[in-house]
Amino acid sequence: MAMSREVRNPAFRELRGQRSPGEFAAAVRRAAREIGEQVSCDARYIGRVEAGEIRCPNYAYERVFLHMFPGSTLKDLGFSDRGVVRGRGVCPGAEPPSRPPTGRPPSSRPCTNDPCTDHSCTSHPCTSKNNEESDVLRRAFMAGGSAAMAAVSLGLGPAPVPSQRRVGEAEVSAVEAAVRQIRLLDDRHGAAGLYQRAARPLEAAYALLDAGTARRSAVGRLHAGAGELAISVGWLAHDSGRFDDARSHYAEALATARVAGDPALEAHAFCNTAFLARDAGRPREAVRAAQAGERAAKQLASPRLLSLLTLREAGGWAGLGDRTACSDALVRAKSLFAQGTSDTDPEWMTFFVEAELEMLEAQCWSALSDWPRAAQHAERAAQLQDPHFARNLALYRAQLADDLARAGAPDRAAAAGHQVLDLLDQVQSSRIQAMLAGTARRLLPERSASGVPAFLERHASTPRLV
Known part of the structure; x- marks a missing residue:
């Protein structure tokens, strides 16, 4: 389907030749794999590149493409310069801006996407368009939701700065503070309301890297x-059900880690x-990714990190239906914890x-269809959670409600479902809402059970995230 789009990157299309999009993605x-990278390329991604929707690939894809076509540059492959895309770019279809006099913003046709979903776009009305490199990076970072709060708290007001300003302690601290703020807001309220805002400071943070103006002490x-x-x-994309976006962000983080040797x-x-692989129904990939993470984590002497990665591996084994491997991984994870x-x-x-820990074990037993055991751990998780x-x-109780419904305890499932609904005015998570919707479907044949009709009625009247 994707290949019915207009081809706006003929150079890339020519490289594909007679191969289908799926064959080229393979x-x-x-x-x-030949160069040790991990990308989740599929026919849809190839279609987006050829349609001009991806104007510059992330670092992982860049290395792969340059490996496939030695001697080529991104420009030869039909891509735009990363500095243009991330620092001064415009949306697909917009006229490229000419460089303005110092201190004046470039002129470009405003982005018509509403909301704008192109993460490389910097011409949307909500985004700063100052063409001076340091200024555009700084202003973009200041404009970005949670990052704005972090930057202001660090004394980084929105006033213009000299174009050759060196990136130092203040900017790096603002990036780090933005990460903490996003995590805190997600923990408390869920991802759905944060994702679009958080993408903007992310672009600004990578633009700071691309600018190459960081002080040596700040680069790492x-x-x-x-x-x-x-x-x-x-993660915000993941929890909002935007799995393709999540894979792209995780791949970019992995590429950044390898560039930095981190x-x-x-x-x-x-x-x-x-x-993500487990949630997306790719359990074997989940196992491989978790094991790769364990190899990296062995350099850090953190038993808790190894425990979490081993639990991720256990989740993959559970998805594959391998009860023995899953049980072994759970034992190792709990010992490390x-x-x-x-x-x-x-x-x-x-x-x-x-x-x-209890929640992740509950999910393993749920994947293995051991519903009573899964419910036991999910209930323990809900009891322990701050x-x-x-x-x-809300997540733990949603897991509990579903496990109880599957375990043949519809009355207890309905009670747990009510507890989740009590929290939805504070939490915006597509993932949690999807779990609760599944529980409601499973309880439909149990309308005669105590509490089930009231739960189903209340659930049906609860607004859904869009």
């Missing part, structure tokens, strides 16, 4: 901060990739407490 994946932290921000935005960031990227926290645990792992983090509490 060749891209093979080339990625800037790579790590940008990669962690990519993972955070990828095993902690690499382990985190693989951890989330494994989680029991070693406790350490100073080497990554900052992002603050969510990984006993309640999350009530201040409404999103996780």
Whole structure:
């Protein structure tokens, strides 16, 4: 279907030759494996490139394409310069801006996408368009929702700065603070309302990297901060059901980790990739990604990180129906968890407490169709969860409701479902709503059970996220 679009990248289309989009995507994946990269290329992605929707590939795809076509540049492949796309670009179909006098914004036709979904677009009315490199990066970062709050708190007001300003402590700290703020808001409220806003500071963070103006002392932290921000935005996409977007963000974080030689960031990227693969119905990929993350994490001396990655592996084995391998992985994960926290645990792992351990084990038993055992662990997770983090509490109770419904306890499932509905005014998560909708469908034949009719009626009247 994607190939019925107008071809706006004829150079790339010519490279495909007589191969179908699917065949060419398979060749891209093979080339990625040859150089140790991980990309999730499919026919749809090829169609988007040829249609001009992807004007510049992320770092992982860039390395793969240049490996496939030695001696070529991105321009030879029909792509735009990354600096144009991320710093001064316009939406597909817009006239390219000419460079203006210093301090004046470029003229370009405003983006007509509403909401704008092209993450490379910087000409949408909500985005800064100052053509001075440092100014556009800084203004883009200031404009970006959670990042704006972080930047203001660091004293980085929106006033223009000299065009050759060096990126230093203040900008790097703003990136790091944006990551923390996004995680906190997601923990408390869910992803749906954050995703579009969070994509903008992510673009700005990578633009800071692309500008090449960071002080030597800031380069490592800037790579790590940008990669962690990519993972955070990828998680928002993941939790909102935008799996293709999530894979792209996770792949970019992984590429950033490898460029920077950062095993902690690499382990985190693989951890989330494994989680996404499980949710997307690719359990074997989940196992491989988790194991790759474990290899990276062994350099960090963090038992808790290894425990989480081993749980991701267990989830993959459960999806494959391998009860023995899953059980073995769960035993290893719990043994590692029991070693406790350490100073080497990554900052992002603050969510990984006993309640999350119980939840991940519940999901494993659920995937293996052991509903009573799954419900036992899901209930334990809900009991242990800090009530201040409404999103996780709603998630755990949604898991519990579904496991109870499948285990033949419709009255208890309905009660747990009511508890989830009580939290939906605070939580915006497509994932949680989808889980609850599945539970409601399963309870339809159980209308005679106590509490079920009231739950079904209330669920049917609850507004859905769009």
